[in-house]
Amino acid sequence: MGSPRWKRLCLLLLIGLTFSIILYGHYYATLDSSTSPRTATRLLQQETFGRVPAEIPRGAKNHGLTRENIIKGGSPTKETLKQEDMNPTKKKSSLCPWSLKSKVKMDPTFGKQFDFNIPVLIWEQHFTPETWDRLKDRNVPYGWHGLAYEVIASTVQLLNDSANSRLFATTRPPNSCIRCAVVGNGGILNGSRQGKDIDAHDFVFRLNGAVTKGFEDDVGTKTSFYGFTVNTMKNSLIAYAEYGFTKIPQGKDIQYIFIPSDIRDYIMIRSAVLGIPVPEGHDKGDKPQKYFGSEASGGKFKLLHPEFMHYLTERFLRSEIINTQFGYLYMPSTGAVMLLTALHTCDQVSAYGFITENYRKFSDHYYEREKKPLVFYANHDMLLESELWKSLHRVGIMKLYQR
Ligand SMILES: *[C@@H]1O[C@H](CO)[C@@H](O)[C@H](O)[C@H]1NC(C)=O
Ligand SMILES: *[C@@H]1O[C@H](CO)[C@@H](O)[C@H](O)[C@H]1NC(C)=O
Numbered sequence: 001m002g003s004p005r006w007k008r009l010c011l012l013l014l015i016g017l018t019f020s021i022i023l024y025g026h027y028y029a030t031l032d033s034s035t036s037p038r039t040a041t042r043l044l045q046q047e048t049f050g051r052v053p054a055e056i057p058r059g060a061k062n063h064g065l066t067r068e069n070i071i072k073g074g075s076p077t078k079e080t081l082k083q084e085d086m087n088p089t090k091k092k093s094s095l096c097p098w099s100l101k102s103k104v105k106m107d108p109t110f111g112k113q114f115d116f117n118i119p120v121l122i123w124e125q126h127f128t129p130e131t132w133d134r135l136k137d138r139n140v141p142y143g144w145h146g147l148a149y150e151v152i153a154s155t156v157q158l159l160n161d162s163a164n165s166r167l168f169a170t171t172r173p174p175n176s177c178i179r180c181a182v183v184g185n186g187g188i189l190n191g192s193r194q195g196k197d198i199d200a201h202d203f204v205f206r207l208n209g210a211v212t213k214g215f216e217d218d219v220g221t222k223t224s225f226y227g228f229t230v231n232t233m234k235n236s237l238i239a240y241a242e243y244g245f246t247k248i249p250q251g252k253d254i255q256y257i258f259i260p261s262d263i264r265d266y267i268m269i270r271s272a273v274l275g276i277p278v279p280e281g282h283d284k285g286d287k288p289q290k291y292f293g294s295e296a297s298g299g300k301f302k303l304l305h306p307e308f309m310h311y312l313t314e315r316f317l318r319s320e321i322i323n324t325q326f327g328y329l330y331m332p333s334t335g336a337v338m339l340l341t342a343l344h345t346c347d348q349v350s351a352y353g354f355i356t357e358n359y360r361k362f363s364d365h366y367y368e369r370e371k372k373p374l375v376f377y378a379n380h381d382m383l384l385e386s387e388l389w390k391s392l393h394r395v396g397i398m399k400l401y402q403r
Pocket of ligand 2: 368370371
């Protein structure tokens with residue numbers, strides 16, 4: 001009678017073992033598929049569609065990540081950033097007596113964070129073997145890891161007009177200051193009547209679903225720069241069509257700022273400069289003219305330098321999300337990238353429609369008819385961004401519209 005009992009016990013053990021192996025395997029399989037870059041990217045990286053479990057961003061809140069920590073964290077790229085100091089528009093702001101640079105210099109904290117020598121845009125003269133070597137191991141948007149050399153080379157080498165190297169024309173009257181407004185799409189602008197103030201700036205930056213028609217009193221009409229990734233641009237056309245965002249701002253005086261977040265951005269800007277349909281990849285067959293108009297010349301297209309993206313994230317927006325399992329999805333929001341671009345190129349900057357402390361009072365966007373709460377996704381850290389805008393406003397480096 002002893003031997004069958006032992007057999008039964010062995011069998012039970014074997015069954016148990018088999019089950020745990022199956023369960024274990026299943027657990028890893030689900031873990032893998034739920035966080036596979038493809039799925040997660042689709043869910044999170046699209047600024048207009050991403051829906052992310054609330055616990056992720058909440059766990060990744062920035063509280064405790066002080067600016068001191070950011071600075072102490074250091075900037076591993078300081079030396080390499082300096083090397084590439086070939087921006088021809090370097091002295092552009094020296095003529096303005098009231099430049100934000102003087103405020104930055106006087107501030108002990110921001111004085112160390114800002115580096116006005118960093119190239120903001122990448123163009124043909126930056127494309128050297130050293131640049132390729134340095135950026136080929138860094139992931140987008142900070143580098144070119146996994147991207148084909150031929151695509152990067154043929155794109156950046158095409159940006160060979162000096163207009164590709166700068167945002168503003170070089171000729172300016174003496175003592176003049178470049179005054180910029182950067183208009184985010186936040187619900188705070190609904191009923192704000194800031195349109196005239198916004199349009200009074202020399203240059204107006206807008207981004208993603210920047211509807212102006214029907215909202216002129218609140219957001220103005222002028223657009224000098226439109227900033228986006230191909231992904232956010234195309235998503236905006238779909239998600240905000242119902243609010244009137246049916247085409248990308250077009251016109252003689254409008255220039256385009258591409259954020260290099262994906263190979264798609266390189267292929268699209270190359271096609272736009274060449275004026276040909278997109279020949280390959282996700283956007284194959286798209287006509288750039290459809291987005292940017294038919295008379296858009298090569299100099300209108302600007303590409304942010306991956307090194308600049310890296311610097312922005314390291315120095316200003318090093319979110320704790322980076323240390324979570326969704327770290328690979330994180331990057332500063334399109335609005336943050338545009339505002340920081342303006343802060344590194346304009347003499348004076350006013351920010352409208354950006355997140356403020358009392359963001360809960362307002363809808364997600366200014367064009368919604370019914371209030372929709374702002375939802376935090378894992379690919380951005382809006383609370384960290386809001387802290388940054390508040391501090392920059394407090395020390396007088398920029399003006400943040402609040403109400
Ligand atoms: C820029 O590159 C294109 C294509 O290689 C070439 O045709 C054009 O002449 C170049 N322009 C300048 C200003 O060098
Ligand atoms: C926008 O403002 C108007 C009044 O100024 C208000 O009636 C409307 O509800 C607001 N829309 C949203 C989405 O908050």
